[in-house]
Amino acid sequence: MPRPRSLTPQHLATAAxxxxxxxxxxxxxxxxxxxxxxxxTMSLYRYVPDREALERQVVDLVLAGVDTAPPAGQPWQRQLAGLLERVRTAVAAHPGTVPLTVTHRHTSEAVRQWSETVLGVLAAAGFTPRRRALALRALLAYLTGALQNEHLAPLAGEGTTALAELPPDAYPLLSGTASEAARVPAAEEFRAGLDLLLSGLSAAPR
Structure with missing residues (x-):
């Protein structure tokens, strides 16, 4: 019987x-x-203990090409925006992995390295340890929420259309806002929301 070929984590993650x-x-x-x-199937367990470990390898593979060096010569707000944009671009190429980036955000080595860079930018900007913790969580929540909204809500467009069609006498603001929202591209929505978050971080005590 032929001996099973040796497989690396890269092989496993690529297949997954x-x-x-x-x-x-x-x-x-x-x-x-x-x-x-x-x-x-049983041979696979020689290389990875369970699906959870396999998922973590997938997250690391998807984010492996993300440059974690802060954009040079930029204020800290633009540095953070650049770091979030890079992750958004990498994950958008494999939208099915969006839930995995949420599930394994604490255990993925790639996410850890990215988070370390974000914390370094915040520290250099004068954020205290507590404010860094709050800021990092807010940024991660925004990033993962935006990814889920963009890639895991296939009926989002229909939902927005349904809201836009509500009777304006009963829902003047909701129907009007939904009509406007339907015309906003996903990239613009992401950047505008991120700018609002970064403006809040700028205004808050550090």
Whole structure:
């Protein structure tokens, strides 16, 4: 019987990501990844203990190419905006992984390195440890929420349309705002919301 070929974490993560890109996150299983690799399901457990560890490797693979160096020559607000934009771009290429970036944000090495950079920018801007903690959590919440809203809400456009069609005499502001929201591109929405958050961080005591 031929000896199973040696597999690296890169091999495993790439196969898992292929499954997610093709079949969605619901299609990810140890069996599906093993099939993608051309090995028996039980053989996969020689390389990774469970699906959770496999998911973490996928997150690290997706974010591996994200430059964690702060944009040079920019004020701290623009540095943070650049760091968030880079993650948004990387994850947008594999939208099925959005939930994994939320689930594994504390255990992914790539997320840890990115978070360390963000905290470094905040520290250099004079944020105290408590304010850094609050700011990092706010930035992560905004980033993951924006990603979920953009990629995991396929009916969001229909929902906005339904709100825009509400009777204006009963919901003048909601229907009018929804009509305007329908015309806002996703990239503009992300940047405008981030600017609001960064303005709040700028105004708050550090």
């Amino acid at each position: 990501l292929t499954v997610i890109d093709r079949d969605g996150l619901a299609g990810l299983s140890m069996r599906a990844v093993a099939t993608e690799l051309g090995i028996a």
